[in-house]
């Protein structure tokens with residue numbers, strides 16, 4: 270049996286991959302014929318594939334490689350920790366230094382009043398934790414009927430049964446018996462697609478007030494929490510109108526329900542602050558984290574818990590946890606990642622320098638005939654493709670057809686951009702330079718041109 274290495278011909282790697290590897294969110298049949306790209310190495314914002322192409326990663330992997338690829342300090346932190354203590358659990362009254370140090374660092378970085386962390390292996394696991402924690406919290410407060418968690422259609426909170434139910438992806442709900450009971454969804458604040466004749470401000474209020482209507486219909490005594498991403502990511506980088514979050518906060522406060530901010534994408538500098546909740550000026554009780562926590566160098570997630578909730582949960586035995594909750598190697602790597610983000614001033618540079626520059630350039634894409642709105646917060650942005658800007662019309666083809674063509678043109682031009690329906694999105698590593706931003710925009714423009722030509 271031949272050893273499989275980076276040096277094998279691409280076609281052989283593709284054939285083996287198609288024969289044995291089942292991919293997430295991928296139609297498996299005929300994968301071999303589709304020329305799956307084999308990524309072999311990466312540095313900074315640049316990927317290299319098995320054909321030697323250098324590709325600008327406009328998505329930071331899967332919204333996660335915040336510090337960029339190739340930081341040796343993280344590899345060294347992992348190696349050191351593996352030699353010293355490769356694994357120990359954090360169950361049953363044991364702990365270890367990496368978990369202590371990382372939870373302390375997160376308490377330091379998080380807004381005031383957040384001093385506790387429950388670790389998980391991923392964002393999905395962390396949101397499952399949140400679901401159980403919220404229900405346990407209310408049960409311990411003597412209100413076990415406050416079971417319902419309200420979320421939003423087109424939200425993404427993960428792929429496990431619990432987190433997938435919290436999410437609002439209908440395509441996911443169609444498979445595998447989701448959503449589980451007592452999860453309720455309201456509409457998303459996507460003005461471009463759903464705002465009709467309303468101004469963005471009116472629409473933001475209308476969508477936020479759906480939360481109040483839902484609480485009243487379901488019964489305020491039955492609703493435990495509202496979960497949302499400060500800026501929806503996988504749903505297409507939907508930046509809510511300015512009126513949205515203040516109204517949500519008012520409603521959450523009025524009914525005394527818990528607010529879970531899913532910071533899996535927004536956290537760790539993506540929006541120009543450490544947390545998206547700070548950028549959107551909201552006061553959650555729980556923040557879900559993953560991805561940028563370790564810049565994707567190790568699988569780790571967690572829930573950062575406010576003091577009020579932590580006190581209640583710490584008052585009972587919370588029968589929940591994962592073998593890899595607080596995995597020492599993942600914690601050591603995450604800690605080193607946070608040190609770099611912090612000491613190199615990467616979050617501040619995003620906020621003050623590179624994000625404003627990216628915004629200016631990104632918004633010029635609206636001059637392209639195919640592009641309606643361009644929305645961007647920090648280092649996450651999206652453009653809406655449309656056949657008619659004035660009416661914000663959708664294409665006649667099935668939703669996503671044009672987005673797919675555009676994504677394929679981006680790939681051909683050595684740029685990773687993702688499409689969600691007919692929205693194109695970016696979320697580059699936070700270390701992207703101004704020169705690299707220029708390259709990203711030039712390649713996006715060229716890909717849009719080629720997509721446009723194909724539609725004619």
Ligand code: PLP
Pocket residue numbers: 390391392393394396425426427428498502503531532533534559560570
């Ligand atoms: N929450 C949000 C907002 C996400 O974007 C994701 C993943 O994209 C998740 C949760 C799930 O995280 P994971 O894939 O690590 O389980």
